[in-house]
Amino acid sequence: MADNVAGEHEHKHENEHESTFVESVKEKIAETFHKDDSDSDNQVKKEKKSSSSPVEEVKEKIYRMFGRERPVHKVLGGGKAADIFLWKNKKVSAGVLGFATLIWVFFELVEYHLLTLVCHTLILVLAGLFLWSNAASFINKSAPRFPEVALPEDIVLAVASAFRTEINQALAILRNVASGKDLKKFLAVIAGLWALSILGSCWNFLTLIYTIFVLLHTVPYLYDRYEDKVDAFAEKAEAEIKKQYAVFNVKVLSKIPVGALKHKFA
Template sequence: MPIYSDSDDQAPGPSNMSRMFGRNRSLHSILGGRGVADILLWRNKTLSASILAGFSIIWFLFEVVELHFITVACYILMAFMLVLFIWIQGERFFRWRPPTMYDIQISETTARHVLSRINKFLIKFYRISCGEDFARFFVALAAIWLLSIFGSYSSALNVLYVVFLGLITIPVLYERYEREVTYIATQGKGDMKRLYRKIDSKVLSKIPRGPVKERKYK
């Protein structure tokens, strides 16, 4: 029987708190250390706010105003065509530099980066599904199951919008209040240990067990 002491459950103060999960790298490097990490951690506040506003407008149009996807897509295309037409025709009078066809194309580096991220996700999904780490397998399975329950009571757009809000707010809040979050998580871990010991001493240890028979080897 392991011997526990109250000192094992005492959480260190926020001043001498180590990082969660024993990580050594910064949160920015874990998120990729590039443009995506800058957006999620609000290093580029203008771009992050613009993306948040854009997704919020899309969610508002589909869920609150209840417009159809094809209708909204046609409106966006018409607005884009009108802007390009006015911009190009106004070059003669206002000397505006109109965008070329290469300015609105998605670069190959961006496409390769997105595809590489998708491939990494598929590889990680395959490894988890193979059962290399049973704890991670059951956690992923439980998370997908909970997401399916949440999705049955809400539309797909609401689920995506909630996930997006989590991605755009949780990393930056965690980076700003990392010590406080780690301190609370450590205290919660100690509370769970004490609760388990109480259940073990009052319930689990009193369950009768049959005699353990020794194996006979010939």
């Protein structure tokens, strides 16, 4: 009887020893596979990092004017207007610029007036169409069919809505500037208006609009072509401007009692 009990005890002890041995083997196998997986994952991450990090680091180090992240074409709207300003289609861009130049020559060099030009143009168009309609009956041809010209309501409403949005944004900016909460923005707006007034005294409105139109046809194109060189120069210029502004801030702006103005307008 004692022998049977001892045998059963030894058998249980052997079974427990085998189960612990099997569990330890399973744990070792699981740890090995987990280690292999983690090593492979780490290796894949290292390979991705080594393959992509130089490009990403170069992209991070590249300076763009005004913090620009999108291409110049997207900044200009990405539509037909951007294609014209960047000379994607040289014939269309040259035609638009030539037409604007012709208008400027008429009004500035020839000193044509807008109302006179419109009336003379309508006289020529109406006279030509009238003669064409009457001449058709003499040469036994059918009279020309003139298309009905009308402005679509949706286009007019879209243009009016766009103007309304821009005007409201401008009024909101002016209100924010006049509230006295941001001295930097106030000085920037005053400087911009002062520069615009100087330009207005040098040129009339049409010449100023034409100059801006010509700049839109030249500056974005040249910047898009020599982007890296311009950005490198702009980075140095911005660093110098920040340095000079820091000196101006310490000597002048920091001594202005802005707190009193904020309390007054609050």
